[in-house]
Amino acid sequence: MCGYKFNFVKNYSTIASPLTDLTRLDMPWDWTYECEAAFKQLNHALTHHEVLMVPYPQRPFVVTTDASQYGIGAVLAQQEGKKLIPAEYMRKKMPSKKLTKSTYERELYALYKALVHWRHYLLGRFFYLRTDHQTLKWIKTQPVLSDALKRWIEVIDQYDFKLDYVKGEYNKVADVLSRKADYLGALISEFGLSEDVTRSLGEAYKEDPITIDIINKLQAKDKATSDEFVMVDGLLFLEKAGFKRLVVPSREILRSLFLGKCHNAMVHFSYRKTIANLVHRFWWPNMIDDAEKYVETCQVCQRDKPRNQALLGSLKPLPIPAGPGQSISVDFMDTLVTSKNGKRHIFIIVDRFTKYARLIAMPETARTEHVIKLFMDN
Numbered sequence: 155m156c157g158y159k160f161n162f163v164k165n166y167s168t169i170a171s172p173l174t175d176l177t178r179l180d181m182p183w184d185w186t187y188e189c190e191a192a193f194k195q196l197n198h199a200l201t202h203h204e205v206l207m208v209p210y211p212q213r214p215f216v217v218t219t220d221a222s223q224y225g226i227g228a229v230l231a232q233q234e235g236k237k238l239i240p241a242e243y244m245r246k247k248m249p250s251k252k253l254t255k256s257t258y259e260r261e262l263y264a265l266y267k268a269l270v271h272w273r274h275y276l277l278g279r280f281f282y283l284r285t286d287h288q289t290l291k292w293i294k295t296q297p298v299l300s301d302a303l304k305r306w307i308e309v310i311d312q313y314d315f316k317l318d319y320v321k322g323e324y325n326k327v328a329d330v331l332s333r334k335a336d337y338l339g340a341l342i343s344e345f346g347l348s349e350d351v352t353r354s355l356g357e358a359y360k361e362d363p364i365t366i367d368i369i370n371k372l373q374a375k376d377k378a379t380s381d382e383f384v385m386v387d388g389l390l391f392l393e394k395a396g397f398k399r400l401v402v403p404s405r406e407i408l409r410s411l412f413l414g415k416c417h418n419a420m421v422h423f424s425y426r427k428t429i430a431n432l433v434h435r436f437w438w439p440n441m442i443d444d445a446e447k448y449v450e451t452c453q454v455c456q457r458d459k460p461r462n463q464a465l466l467g468s469l470k471p472l473p474i475p476a477g478p479g480q481s482i483s484v485d486f487m488d489t490l491v492t493s494k495n496g497k498r499h500i501f502i503i504v505d506r507f508t509k510y511a512r513l514i515a516m517p518e519t520a521r522t523e524h525v526i527k528l529f530m531d532n
Contacts (some may be wrong), residue, residue: 169195179435180386180398207232207239215241215281217272217315219264221257223248226264230272244271259303261285266306269313276313283315354408355400356388362403364439365390392437399437412436413448422458425449472506481506484529492518501528 172188173196175181209215209232216238219228228244246267248260265285269276359365368390371379383401384391390401402409416431417423423431429445438444449455475481485502492498497515504511512532516525 169199179400180391182387207234207241209241209275215275216284217268217276217281218284219261219268220286221260221264226260226267228264228268228271230275242272244268262303262306266310269310280314283317285317285319351408351411352389354405355403358403358405358408359390361405365401365403368401399435402436402438404438409438409444413445417449417452422452422455475507478505478508501525503529503532
């Protein structure tokens with residue numbers, strides 16, 4: 155329900171954060187006061203009689219935008235009495251790291267995307283535009299512009315609006331929307347571990363020499379190991395860049411289980427999307443190679459997914475030569491037995507017109523010059 159309606163709830167990600175934290179694999183279940191408060195607040199927001207207003211074409215719109223290094227946020231609203239009532243929220247991920255380096259470009263990109271998103275409301279009518287970046291007032295007077303900025307400004311120039319500066323402290327809604335955490339969304343599935351799987355992991359840790367070594371070093375307070383690995387409720391995790399990934403020992407049934415969770419359960423994603431699911435949840439040596447083999451050998455994918463490569467052409471007979479010595483076929487055959495003279499392979503030469511064949515014994519390895527000499531001599 156919340157996943158379907160989150161666009162209609164103001165500051166949804168902030169309100170729901172205590173609840174979404176509980177869905178993480180490394181987070182123990184603890185229903186705190188904050189969780190209860192978040193649940194009640196979301197329940198109220200979803201059942202309230204008025205969440206967003208229906209836009210009135212006769213009234214001018216107010217568009218508020220903001221951008222951060224993670225993404226952009228915008229609010230489409232209209233004045234009703236003394237209150238500004240939102241009609242729709244919009245947020246998008248920042249498309250590239252290069253764009254996040256320039257505050258000016260980020261803010262201009264947010265403005266451009268908001269106008270395109272609400273083109274059906276805004277094009278051909280006057281509206282107010284609010285932003286917390288003052289330099290956007292002079293977007294049409296910049297002496298040097300990149301090709302991307304020129305394209306954005308060309309689109310922005312089609313709209314009739316008055317740009318108002320709003321201090322960042324008063325631009326809270328668009329600011330919150332722009333700072334949504336950079337997760338993989340639908341590519342990452344959340345799932346828990348049953349008691350049987352947890353027990354199997356604990357047993358398999360004791361059988362895998364790699365995990366035994368890591369656990370022993372953790373118990374010995376080895377700093378280099380403790381900087382990367384951590385034990386939580388008997389499970390071993392690799393902790394890097396703020397993410398905890400479950401370490402899966404070398405028991406085939408367990409690794410196949412988690413590979414299946416990231417591939418089969420997610421409508422049989424491609425290799426790349428399966429890896430995107432996998433690397434944010436699990437770790438074991440050569441995990442990427444195992445995932446590639448798993449996807450390549452998936453029977454459902456092989457049976458149901460269309461081929462994305464051209465089919466091999468049909469075999470066609472070679473033209474018949476006009477006479478002897480004009481077309482010759484050569485091949486090599488392994489006899490699997492080595493003679494007293496060290497010869498194991500047979501060099502086969504066949505005249506395609508007469509079918510006359512010469513069989514020449516040769517060693518298992520031979521240089522190209524030696525093979526050419528055998529051919530010329532025979």
